[in-house]
Amino acid sequence: MGVGSDTSVESTLAIIKPDAVARGLSGEILRQIESNGFKIRALKMVHLTVQQAQQFYEVHRERPFFASLCQYMSSGPIVVAILEGERAIERWRALMGATDPAKAAPGTIRRQFGTDIEKNVVHGSDGPETAQREVNFFFSTLDRVG
Ligand code: UDP
Ligand code: MG
Numbered sequence: 001m002g003v004g005s006d007t008s009v010e011s012t013l014a015i016i017k018p019d020a021v022a023r024g025l026s027g028e029i030l031r032q033i034e035s036n037g038f039k040i041r042a043l044k045m046v047h048l049t050v051q052q053a054q055q056f057y058e059v060h061r062e063r064p065f066f067a068s069l070c071q072y073m074s075s076g077p078i079v080v081a082i083l084e085g086e087r088a089i090e091r092w093r094a095l096m097g098a099t100d101p102a103k104a105a106p107g108t109i110r111r112q113f114g115t116d117i118e119k120n121v122v123h124g125s126d127g128p129e130t131a132q133r134e135v136n137f138f139f140s141t142l143d144r145v146g
Contacts, residue, residue, distance in 0.1 A: 010088040011041065013134035015123035018076035021045070025113055026079050029122065032109060033083060036095055042082040042144045050074040056137055065118065072118055080138045084146065089131055092124040 014033065016026050034040065048056070053070040060066050083092055097104025101114025101121070114120040125131035 008086050009084065010086075010128065010131065011082050011084045011135060012089045012092050012125045012131045013123070013138065014081045014083050014092060016079040016081075017119070017121055017123060018072065018074075018078055019115065019119045020113060020121040021077050021079055023113075025121070029109060029113075030079075030081075032095070033081070033092075036091070038083040038085045038088060038092065039146065040081050041084045041146050042139050043079070044081075044138075044143070045077050045079050046138070047077045048074045056134070069118060082135055082139060082144060089125055089127065093126070096122050096124050 016029050020026065020029065030040070030043075050070050053073040054061070054066075057066065057069060057073070060069065063069075085091060095109060097108025097110035097114075099110075099120060100117040101110040102117075104111035104114065109122050110120045125134050
């Protein structure tokens with residue numbers, strides 16, 4: 001049986017956020033992603049408009065941090081990727097660490113590189129439905145390999 005029939009193999013969306021791209025951390029973060037066993041199935045750099053950031057984060061529309069978050073996420077280019085692997089959704093969130101870098105476990109990407117609870121370097125989908133929505137937000141089937 002091919003891996004395609006293994007239901008434990010998941011795809012998830014990863015984003016390297018604008019301040020991390022601006023600080024030249026994209027290569028190091030992608031290196032850590034690969035060395036932790038994820039397969040990168042699609043990869044590109046985009047610069048969201050504030051309206052596109054609002055659409056992406058629409059579940060947070062009522063939260064007090066929404067306006068600031070959408071300004072931040074549209075402040076410069078981001079790197080977006082589809083990561084694939086066994087339990088990729090949960091494992092990518094574990095590698096990212098807690099939302100607040102100060103509370104993230106040692107060795108996690110947010111703990112290593114995060115500035116504050118907003119500028120926390122990376123995004124990861126939080127469940128299977130979110131992952132599908134977020135992958136489809138950024139990528140068409142033609143963008144994906146494997
Ligand atoms: N965020 C923020 N202030 C908060 C909580 C979250 O600025 O109090 C930002 C932060 O960039 C976070 C994003 O909003 O990554 C989405 O929040 P969520 O609770 O979904 O955290 P995540 O899933 O990214 O860990
Ligand atoms: Mg989230």
